[in-house]
Amino acid sequence: MQAGDAAAAMNRIYRHQRYIYDLTRKYYLLGRDHLIASLKPAAGETILEIGCGTGRNLIAVARRYPATALNGFDISTAMLETARHSLDRNGLARVSVAQADATRFSPEQFGRKGFERIYISYTLSMIPDWRAVLERAVAALEPGGRLLIVDFGQQGGLPSWFKRVLFAWLARFHVHPIAALPAALADLASREGLQLRTRDLYRGYAFYAELARKPGKPIS
Template sequence: MDGTVEHGALMDRVYRWQRRFGFYDATRKYYLVARDPMLAGLEPPAGGRALEIGCGTGRNLVHAARRYPQVDFHGVDISREMLAAAGSAIARAGLRSRVRLAWADAVTFDPARTFGHDSYDRIFMSYAVSMIPQWRQVITEAARRLAPGGEMHIAEFGDMAGLPPMTKSAMYTWLRWYHVTPRADLFDVAGEVARAIGGTSEDRRLHRGFSWISIIRRT
């Protein structure tokens, strides 16, 4: 089976019933706690474009579109189950005119072909890096799509260095059940990617290392 199709099918199996019974977002709010700080820090320019890679149920796109009403948003995901949920959420929020969705593999995604644009003022990923096997390649390619002055914001699980050892071990075990792998070298990779495009990076550690936010800025 093609790797893209296989990974998409895996994500559909993992989240199909969670999203259909409506408890995906209800439960995730208790531990995907870097999402809202990341969205608050986006601050895209008025009239700009923003892209979410791995948009899931559309929760972040709805929040971001409401927070930044003068910005157009695009979202892609490899799971058709999640895209169905995102489409419904965006329709309920009355945001169809400003938020566009597409099925895509983050590794091979071509925004010019999919959306008619080849650059973005903001690109963001919320707890998607930990679920994408080729995450380094995804970050590298996405950073190349940043417009001058553009930024890429990544919210993720951190190394949890400040948590009690038993809590950290239990959390890592639970994440493995859902095919989630925290990336201990995320900040190092982001720094390398930023330097490759002549930009800078910023590392933010939150909640005793439970959450990380990585920002890549293109000058």
């Protein structure tokens, strides 16, 4: 899917949903606050959210880490419109958002060479070429930086009927939980010399992962 087609598709999905998105998603996008608490950036470090949606996570991160520089992007202009309104309403002019394709983005779009923290919250399962997103995110990590991910797990500790119902319902919104994600992250970590930590949350409802780049020379 081309970037323009993907943007149009996301706008169709979220043109109306964005108004109730945060109210409804808080009941089943579990693990987002765990991810935010795990960011733990140092003062002055930069954070990027891939697929920032309505800005809910950016607002929570900005409040928790007031001494950081925050950036976010989304491919949907409808979602970005809502995000900008939410950020303005909360007086968060220091948070910058832009339109970008997660499979092609570059830190230079945000006037940076890289980021100390990058996070992806329930976005990978909506992107067919999710492997390209991981590659781009890792490439944008500063030495010593970390990539944090939370998304739907494979429901291993929950009844099989629950998985069938949940996955069928998610598919209606073009969301497809990624069974191959743990193995893909392990392969990426091995190839790039990254440290990888993973864990299942809520009996496998959610999958959480961290990829850490070793300290070294800054991105040139």
